Amino acid sequence: MTSAEAQPVTMFPSIDERHQDTRRYPHGVAFMDGQYLPMSEAKISVLDWGFLHSDATYDTVHVWDGRFFRLDKHLERFHRGMAKLRMKIPYTHAEIESILSTCVALSGHQSAYVEMICTRGGSPTFSRDPRQAENRFIAFAVPYGSVANKAQMQRGLHVAISDTVRIPPASVDPGIKNYHWLDLVKGLFDAYDSGAETALIVDTNGNIAEGPGFNVFAVKGQKLKTPAHGVLAGITRQSVFDLCGELGIDVIAGDIDREELKGSDEVFITSTAGGIMPVTKIDDRLVGDGSVGPITKRITDLYWKKHSDPMWSTPIQYK
Amino acid sequence: MTSAEAQPVTMFPSIDERHQDTRRYPHGVAFMDGQYLPMSEAKISVLDWGFLHSDATYDTVHVWDGRFFRLDKHLERFHRGMAKLRMKIPYTHAEIESILSTCVALSGHQSAYVEMICTRGGSPTFSRDPRQAENRFIAFAVPYGSVANKAQMQRGLHVAISDTVRIPPASVDPGIKNYHWLDLVKGLFDAYDSGAETALIVDTNGNIAEGPGFNVFAVKGQKLKTPAHGVLAGITRQSVFDLCGELGIDVIAGDIDREELKGSDEVFITSTAGGIMPVTKIDDRLVGDGSVGPITKRITDLYWKKHSDPMWSTPIQYK
Numbered sequence: 001m002t003s004a005e006a007q008p009v010t011m012f013p014s015i016d017e018r019h020q021d022t023r024r025y026p027h028g029v030a031f032m033d034g035q036y037l038p039m040s041e042a043k044i045s046v047l048d049w050g051f052l053h054s055d056a057t058y059d060t061v062h063v064w065d066g067r068f069f070r071l072d073k074h075l076e077r078f079h080r081g082m083a084k085l086r087m088k089i090p091y092t093h094a095e096i097e098s099i100l101s102t103c104v105a106l107s108g109h110q111s112a113y114v115e116m117i118c119t120r121g122g123s124p125t126f127s128r129d130p131r132q133a134e135n136r137f138i139a140f141a142v143p144y145g146s147v148a149n150k151a152q153m154q155r156g157l158h159v160a161i162s163d164t165v166r167i168p169p170a171s172v173d174p175g176i177k178n179y180h181w182l183d184l185v186k187g188l189f190d191a192y193d194s195g196a197e198t199a200l201i202v203d204t205n206g207n208i209a210e211g212p213g214f215n216v217f218a219v220k221g222q223k224l225k226t227p228a229h230g231v232l233a234g235i236t237r238q239s240v241f242d243l244c245g246e247l248g249i250d251v252i253a254g255d256i257d258r259e260e261l262k263g264s265d266e267v268f269i270t271s272t273a274g275g276i277m278p279v280t281k282i283d284d285r286l287v288g289d290g291s292v293g294p295i296t297k298r299i300t301d302l303y304w305k306k307h308s309d310p311m312w313s314t315p316i317q318y319k
Numbered sequence: 320m321t322s323a324e325a326q327p328v329t330m331f332p333s334i335d336e337r338h339q340d341t342r343r344y345p346h347g348v349a350f351m352d353g354q355y356l357p358m359s360e361a362k363i364s365v366l367d368w369g370f371l372h373s374d375a376t377y378d379t380v381h382v383w384d385g386r387f388f389r390l391d392k393h394l395e396r397f398h399r400g401m402a403k404l405r406m407k408i409p410y411t412h413a414e415i416e417s418i419l420s421t422c423v424a425l426s427g428h429q430s431a432y433v434e435m436i437c438t439r440g441g442s443p444t445f446s447r448d449p450r451q452a453e454n455r456f457i458a459f460a461v462p463y464g465s466v467a468n469k470a471q472m473q474r475g476l477h478v479a480i481s482d483t484v485r486i487p488p489a490s491v492d493p494g495i496k497n498y499h500w501l502d503l504v505k506g507l508f509d510a511y512d513s514g515a516e517t518a519l520i521v522d523t524n525g526n527i528a529e530g531p532g533f534n535v536f537a538v539k540g541q542k543l544k545t546p547a548h549g550v551l552a553g554i555t556r557q558s559v560f561d562l563c564g565e566l567g568i569d570v571i572a573g574d575i576d577r578e579e580l581k582g583s584d585e586v587f588i589t590s591t592a593g594g595i596m597p598v599t600k601i602d603d604r605l606v607g608d609g610s611v612g613p614i615t616k617r618i619t620d621l622y623w624k625k626h627s628d629p630m631w632s633t634p635i636q637y638k
Contacts, residue, residue, distance in 0.1 A: 012638045015348060015425055019360045022352075023453075024443035029334060030365065033341075041338045043362035044370065046349065046436065046457055051363065053500035054373035085501075086508060106334055117365065120504075124343035126461055128532070128592075130504055131511065134342075138365055142445060167491065170484040170523075171502040180499045181372035182404075183490045185439075185449055189405060192450065204489075213447070273447075319331045 028142035029107040031099045036106055042140055047126060049133055050119020054179045057081035060272050061235075062144055063104050063112040067313040069306075071097065073235045074272075078116055081176040086130075087118050089137040096139070103141040105318045111144035113273060146274030147214055152197065156280025156292050157269070159211070160196035161258055162187035166209040169230050177232060184212040194283070198269075200261075203230045207255045213273055218256055219266035219295045228253035236270035236303075243302050249295065266293030268300075276300045347461035348426040350418045355425055361459055366445060368452055369438020373498045376400035379591050380554075381463055382423050382431040386632040388625075390416065392554045393591075397435055400495040405449075406437050408456040415458070422460040424637045430463035432592060465593030466533055471516065475599025475611050476588070478530070479515035480577055481506035485528040488549050496551060503531040513602070517588075519580075522549045526574045532592055537575055538585035538614045547572035555589035555622075562621050568614065585612030587619075595619040 021040065030042030050056035059078035061071050075093055082089065091099065096116060104112050121136040148157055164187045167180055187199035200216060203209040208216060208227055215237040217226045224244060226237060244251040261267065265288045267279040276299055278292040287293075306312040340359065349361030369375035378397035380390050394412055401408065410418065415435060423431050440455040467476055483506045486499055506518035519535060522528040527535060527546050534556040536545045543563060545556060563570040580586060584607045586598040595618055597611040606612075625631040 013355050013421055013425070016354045016356055017360075019351060019354060019356055019362070023364070023441075025364065025366065026443065026445045032338060035335045035338060036332050037335055037338055039364075039366065041336075042365045043338070044365060045342070045344065045358075046361045046363060046459060047344060047358065047461075051370050052498060053504060054498045055500060055504050085504075102332055106332070122342075124345065126345045126464060128464070128466065130507060140365060142366075145445060145447070147447065165487065165489040167486050167499070168484065171486045171490070172499075173505075176501070178501055179371060179373045180486070180491075180501060181374060182495070182497055182499060185372060185374050185404075186491075188449060 026142045027107065028109070028112070028140055029103045030138065030140035031103055032138050036102060039140065039142065042138065044119065044136070044138070045122060047122050048119050048136065049122060049130065050117070050136070053120065055085070055120035055130065056117060056179055057085055057087070057176050058115055058117040058179070059177055060113060060115045061100070062272050063109065063114060063141070063316060064144070064307045066110050066318065067307060067315050068100070068114070069313050070235055070239065071100075071314050073238065077177060077235070078118070082118050084173060084176050087120065087135040089118055089135055091137060099139050100141070101316050103139055104316050107141045108318070109141060109143055112141045113143065113145050114141045115139065146277070147198065147269065147271050148274050148277040153277060154292070156278040156287070157198055158196045158281040159198055159200055159279050160191035160194045160283055161200045161202070161208065162190040164190065164201045165204055166201050166230055168204050174230060174232050181212065188212050196283070203227070205255070207257050208261050211269060214269040214271035214277070216261070216267065216269050216279070218261050218264040219293060220264050222249065222295070224249060224251035224295070225256055226251070226253050227256055229255070234270055236272055236275060239303060240270055240276070240299060243299050243306070247298060247302065262287070264288070266296050268296045276303050345461045346426065347428070347431075347459055348422045349457065349459035350422055351457050355421060358459065358461065361457065363438065363455070363457070364441060366441050367438050367455065368441060368449065369436070369455070372439065374404070374439035374449065375436060375498055376404055376406070376495050377434055377436040377498070378496055379432060379434045380419070381591050382428065382433060382460070382635060383463070383626045385429050385637065386626060386634050387419070387433075388632050389554055389558065390419075390633050392557065396496060396554070397437070401437050403492060403495050406439065406454040408437055408454055410456060418458050419460070420635050422458055423635050426460045427637070428460060428462055431460045432462065432464050433460045434458065465596070466517065466588065466590050467593050467596040472596060473611070475597040475606070476517055477515045477600040478517055478519055478598050479510035479513045479602055480519045480521070480527070481509040483509065483520045484523055485520050485549055487523050493549060493551050500531065507531050515602070522546070524574070526576050527580050530588060533588040533590035533596070535580070535586065535588050535598070537580050537583040538612060539583050541568065541614070543568060543570035543614070544575055545570070545572050546575055548574070553589055555591055555594060558622060559589055559595065559618060562618050562625070566617060566621065581606070583607070585615050587615045595622050
């Protein structure tokens with residue numbers, strides 16, 4: 001029962017008044033309980049059901065060159081997720097927008113990764129009834145991050161397809177953006193084991209689903225296709241549909257099996273964390289000639305151009 | 320962009336140094352980073368992947384009348400879960416036992432709900448690569464809680480069967496005790512909507528799986544059966560197998576469909592949070608004659624008797 005290393009036998013440990021945290025956190029600003037705080041203070045109780053039951057929804061929007069990108073779409077999805085989970089917070093759409101903007105402004109970041117979160121919260125009695133919990137809103141802005149680093153953006157990512165099955169819609173509605181990622185984490189370790197840099201996991205029929213934080217598109221003969229079922233309806237995925245409309249490129253949502261994906265001319269992944277990112281190797285096979293393709297480049301260029309378009313972006317007031 | 324209620328237009332908000340938390344927490348003691356702390360200090364960063372990706376495993380053991388119940392089995396499962404998730408913490412089996420015991424002793428609780436948690440943790444760069452995260456161990460002891468309250472223990476629970484499908488093993492290994500509960504929370508709301516008190520959800524074939532935090536057993540003609548596939552191998556579930564061995568009652572793990580469950584003579588659920596709890600109504604149908612059955616009572620009695628048996632329990636040193 002006792003452990004010599006952990007505690008001297010002669011002295012029973014006492015309770016400290018305050019937690020001493022020596023961890024370092026990325027620079028940024030969070031909003032919680034009406035306060036703006038450094039990231040080192042942005043903490044939730046281990047008793048919050050958002051942690052203990054992953055009973056939470058969230059959304060992530062990015063800021064580029066001082067402007068939110070497609071903020072409205074992220075806010076709409078966040079509100080839809082809360083409604084589906086029967087969660088309520090005391091902030092309007094406009095108030096959340098103001099809070100997010102203030103987090104970014106106070107952080108000083110011109111490019112940022114901005115997350116809004118609603119957790120089930122908790123109750124003083126630790127009741128297991130979710131109807132008795134006080135839901136909780138948290139937001140934060142940290143430096144912009146990307147799934148792919150600079151080198152990977154230039155040469156393309158190496159992706160491995162894992163046999164892990166994405167949590168199906170019959171279990172968790174993918175319309176609720178959620179933190180249930182153990183399937184994606186498993187896929188990621190499978191990918192690392194095979195020497196790849198990131199992963200795609202499959203749907204219940206064995207078709208390609210999505211990866212850790214991103215959707216995927218296949219290009220074949222000037223036509224684009226992205227998985228339709230059981231995947232998150234990503235905002236960047238939607239942006240690709242919108243950009244293809246402008247560019248006159250055909251794009252559909254439908255089943256893609258492993259061999260179809262590997263036989264594509266081009267492949268790219270999409271995420272708020274990085275935008276449109278090329279994939280040039282899948283498992284042991286090069287995609288096309290193994291270099292970043294022309295359609296991927298055209299869409300990527302237009303995607304970044306839209307970041308200064310007032311129809312697609314909103315300026316931050318840095319005071 | 321601005322909101323009159325949220326912020327006066329003339330003053331830009333500033334960053335506070337410290338979070339002011341006015342929430343009330345249950346009485347208890349937590350262990351984090353080498354410190355013993357009140358529950359109000361037991362908080363994790365919102366950037367911890369244990370929260371943002373629910374990339375964590377845990378176990379819960381209970382203390383009754385000053386003794387841990389089957390602590391070894393909980394510790395073994397916790398270590399198996401960490402190994403499967405490729406997580407490492409700097410504490411041995413014996414050290415964790417000492418930490419848990421100290422949390423309980425410092426809390427003063429004679430009956431407690433004790434949780435040990437390992438999260439993926441994080442890195443100062445907010446890297447998305449789980450291999451770069453520093454895994455993190457947290458433990459806490461709070462007052463003992465039960466799925467069923469006193470009245471429900473006496474008259475039996477009213478359970479509704481939801482169409483929600485438990486996250487399948489092909490997505491998340493149920494051998495890793497995990498916080499992916501949105502399927503169970505959905506089931507719970509479905510149950511509340513139909514006037515029931517808690518829920519059972521189904522497996523991918525539509526057979527009964529489990530409920531929020533518990534396994535289920537059906538009794539028919541002196542024989543017990545519990546779902547075999549895609550469910551958590553609960554320690555209390557295992558205890559029922561062990562107790563049935565002593566009592567000479569037949570028990571098997573196998574598929575149970577809805578009609579079979581509803582046509583049972585007796586039904587009970589099992590959880591560390593409450594032990595063995597009778598179910599006397601499923602959807603709109605009474606189980607048997609609608610009262611708590613004799614086999615459920617026999618197993619429940621022996622279960623509680625084991626709490627003072629040194630083969631099944633370990634005393635806490637309260638100093």
